[in-house]
Amino acid sequence: MKALPRRFYTRDTLTVAEELLGKRLVRHTTGSKLVGKIVEVEAYGGSDDPGSHAYRGMTPRNRLMFRKGGFAYVYFTYGKHYCFNVVTERQNVPGAVLIRALEPLEGIETMKKNRRTSNVLNLTDGPGKLTEAMNITGKQNGLDLTRSKRLFICKPEEKEKFEVASTKRIGIRVGVNKPWRFYIEDNRFVSRK
DNA sequence: GAGAAGATCTCCT
DNA sequence: GGAGATCTTCTCA
Numbered sequence A: 001m002k003a004l005p006r007r008f009y010t011r012d013t014l015t016v017a018e019e020l021l022g023k024r025l026v027r028h029t030t031g032s033k034l035v036g037k038i039v040e041v042e043a044y045g046g047s048d049d050p051g052s053h054a055y056r057g058m059t060p061r062n063r064l065m066f067r068k069g070g071f072a073y074v075y076f077t078y079g080k081h082y083c084f085n086v087v088t089e090r091q092n093v094p095g096a097v098l099i100r101a102l103e104p105l106e107g108i109e110t111m112k113k114n115r116r117t118s119n120v121l122n123l124t125d126g127p128g129k130l131t132e133a134m135n136i137t138g139k140q141n142g143l144d145l146t147r148s149k150r151l152f153i154c155k156p157e158e159k160e161k162f163e164v165a166s167t168k169r170i171g172i173r174v175g176v177n178k179p180w181r182f183y184i185e186d187n188r189f190v191s192r193k
Numbered sequence B: 001g002a003g004a005a006g007a008t009c010t011c012c013t
Numbered sequence C: 001g002g003a004g005a006t007c008t009t010c011t012c013a
Helices: A013-020 A062-066 A108-115 A127-133
Strands: A024-029 A032-044 A072-077 A081-087 A096-106 A151-154 A164-167 A181-184
Touching: A013 A032, A013 A096, A024 A096, A032 A108, A032 A127, A062 A072, A062 A081, A081 A127, A096 A108, A096 A127, A096 A181, A108 A127
Parallel strands: none
Antiparallel strands: A024 A032, A024 A151, A032 A096, A032 A181, A072 A081, A081 A096, A164 A181
């Protein structure tokens, strides 16, 4: 269980997005260890991407997107939900990858408790759901994923084979033409087909 | 300081 | 398939 190094994140956002598929998101909280396989992501850019928070430049909320890659960018939306992003690119180049869905691997009972449901398929198949299942909130905003012991991303122990599909992004009104959503084909935990 | 929209989820029909 | 929940953030006056 070794966290991915800084150089994994400080690259082109689309490359990082695609390569995050199949990786493990690891969350340690008091008394529990939660692990999920990343099965669906979306890439967000800067001034070239109207769908991105960073489209109009830096604001207090999106400043994390301008940092060097490897940090967590967590924001609150719709009055109810947190969304978890991984910052990409070099310092001062905005970019982030939204984690949209996970396949639960460890700590499933804790996730069920966090989500108040017994349906495994309903635990982490959406950006607002997986943050609740993994106990990720605004407190994790700005966390360094290459150094933290409580929240990080690592490679699977054995390499897995899968097909990657890409489509338009979901839930945004502008910038919908970009095919910047990636997911693992035939995985049951992907939020939408 | 006000108003509108939002990278969503759940419940209802 | 559709609307309501619910509150933060941004924009503009």
